[in-house]
Amino acid sequence: MRDTLDALTRTEAVSTSVLDVLEAEARFGWDEVSPYVKPNDRCLEIGAGSCLLSAMAASRVASITALEPLSQTFSLSEPILDAVGRQGLSNMSIERTTLYDFEPEEGFDFIWSLNTFEHLDDWRSGVLKTLSLLKTGGRAIILCPNYNIPYESHFGIPILGSTTATRRLFGRSIARYEAEHRCDGLWDSLNFIKASEVGRFARVQGIDLTFDRSATIRMFDRFATDRHLADRHAILGPLVGFVQAKGLHRIWRALPDRFHPYMAIHIDRR
Numbered sequence: 001m002r003d004t005l006d007a008l009t010r011t012e013a014v015s016t017s018v019l020d021v022l023e024a025e026a027r028f029g030w031d032e033v034s035p036y037v038k039p040n041d042r043c044l045e046i047g048a049g050s051c052l053l054s055a056m057a058a059s060r061v062a063s064i065t066a067l068e069p070l071s072q073t074f075s076l077s078e079p080i081l082d083a084v085g086r087q088g089l090s091n092m093s094i095e096r097t098t099l100y101d102f103e104p105e106e107g108f109d110f111i112w113s114l115n116t117f118e119h120l121d122d123w124r125s126g127v128l129k130t131l132s133l134l135k136t137g138g139r140a141i142i143l144c145p146n147y148n149i150p151y152e153s154h155f156g157i158p159i160l161g162s163t164t165a166t167r168r169l170f171g172r173s174i175a176r177y178e179a180e181h182r183c184d185g186l187w188d189s190l191n192f193i194k195a196s197e198v199g200r201f202a203r204v205q206g207i208d209l210t211f212d213r214s215a216t217i218r219m220f221d222r223f224a225t226d227r228h229l230a231d232r233h234a235i236l237g238p239l240v241g242f243v244q245a246k247g248l249h250r251i252w253r254a255l256p257d258r259f260h261p262y263m264a265i266h267i268d269r270r
Contacts, residue, residue: 026052029114041109047116050080107135134269142265147192148258195257211257215264220249
């Protein structure tokens, strides 16, 4: 994969910093899902973005389908996705459609989604659709921010009162970020999904869903090793670093799900 990334910097005019961030995200995603991957699994990634994570998984599974419609909001990933597609991995296919419109001929053993569900038009329908795509005995892992915590991680700003009020207060910062990162409409794409609402929805629907509370600890630890993550959260970074250095982040394992800033949602189909 590194050879593919290095070639991109020469042929696609993609900056090294962008590639480094996307590669770090892919490696984080793989660290989260790889303990559950089996060699014979038929896998699906929902919201594959640059497809680096799907490409990383391809050599470890029977097959991988990367589902990614891509929009103007995430246009920076387009040349990377195209380059990954040109690698011609025999057991990987890229489907350029939405989760809601995706109708495969058979189900999947394992599904994952990294930082996508906060952008869905309707995350509840997304959960139900994901469940329907699983084979009996299959598992899905959904990784995304938890907006019970009043902090927006893409823009690195606090949520003060309502999201509408936050948009008014930080309008210039939001516009500047979207312009610099060529992600017009990013703020408007957010649905501000909350762990409390996900848990309630699962109970009402009778979905076998659990939260992996140790994911928050791993996220805190990541701040100490991923300089790109720390740089993107210049305000939050020092506080996280202090909590992590003192080992205080480990108390999150005992806290209710709503108090975890990042969600690792596990869904099983019995």
